[in-house]
Amino acid sequence: YSETYSYLNAGEPYRHSVIKITGKCSSSSRTFHRGANIENFLTYCLKIEKKTGQATLSHAGPNSIYCYETITCRFSKTTLDLSKLDYVHVSAGSQKVPIRNLTINFEKIPDLHPLFDRNFKRGDDPFHNRKSPHLRSRSPSPNIAQSTRDMPPSFIRKAANAVAGLFGYDADDKSLGPCPYSINCLFQGESQHMKKYSHPCPYSELCTNKEKEPNLTHEPHRAKQCPSKSSCQKLHDPVHRAQYRHPGYPDFLIPCQDGSSCHNKTSDHRIKYSHGEQGEVVRDKIRRTVCQFGTECRNQDDNDHCSKYSHPGENRVKHARSSSPERIACRHGSDCRDKNDRQHRSKFSHPDERESSPSSNSARITCRHGSDCRDKNDRQHCSKFSHPDEDRNQGHRGSNQDKTPCRHGNKCFDKDPHHRSKYSHPNKK
Incomplete structure (x- = not known):
């Protein structure tokens, strides 16, 4: 052998x-x-x-x-x-x-795993009087056909816990709070996050695995059928996908971890993942109470708080965060002393930062003094007037707007980084 x-x-x-x-x-x-x-x-x-x-x-x-x-x-x-x-x-x-x-x-x-007599020896009577013949039925096993209502609660609990353990969440969690970032959340694959928050299922109420996905919600998605159906040329567009249904495809796209910096331009990848485009389309389906503190609320970064209360401008912040997934949350949070350091901000994100874009120039009036304006570092002035060279100095100006103007102006000789991070100084000509 x-x-x-x-x-x-x-x-x-x-x-x-x-x-x-x-x-x-x-x-x-x-x-x-x-x-x-x-x-x-x-x-x-x-x-x-x-x-x-x-x-x-x-x-x-x-x-x-x-x-x-x-x-x-x-x-x-x-x-x-x-x-x-x-x-x-x-x-x-x-x-x-x-x-x-x-x-x-x-x-x-x-x-x-069929049962048989392992101790059977040649010459033994296969139908001994004390033994009843073993007849196997072609019908399903009684243990399998037994309905769940006939099973003891302990068995059902064990089975539920076993399935939950495989997918990374606990079956003992009776109800999960909705994640404030909804379908745009970048942490949907992390087990600790899934234990605390629920997310909308990309297939909504049409999902066929509802029982196996207790961490996902399956609320009805009221959307029309796309006229082009599965041959649609906009399957890669997250906004279009959320507005129209396509047979065989989910309603929402999964956010790509690389966000807008993703280099994968293949059709299969773009049809499956979003890249920060759908911040305004997919909204939380849970009605939340407007927070009484508004933009001054100190708990805007608390997921528990945000799952119950809404805040003005939070969609803009969500979109900014989803489009910059490559940054890591700074461990110092709002108390970080390096928030105005461009190199630090390019690597780490902070709870109180807001999206800043040159596109905001359209809402401001062009300053008549142009690049020679002496008030380019005045936050109140810059909120009303735009300047030609501010795109080039966006990072420098952006950081100065968050600082208090130094009383010594361009005569200040204090080069201490801690002082410079707190106070702004006019550009020396």
């Missing part, structure tokens, strides 16, 4: 060709398929025990009656942490082998 290695291993997939020859792996067997019917599809069962770190590969279905052998390996957490398993790679010799009906289950399926 000759059989190549069947094995379990914690390593890279490319080592398969080496293991095939040397057999050096975590656990292996050269008699794993002895007695199996290899002329048809084989059914395997990979049992993973997260707490103990043990993985067991065995046969399932009819072959499990004739092939008792299992391949078992206990992995240490330093070698392979089964609770943080990213993928399972299946290799099959040097040929391509189809894999069908891959399922993940949290309870043993009796139909795939």
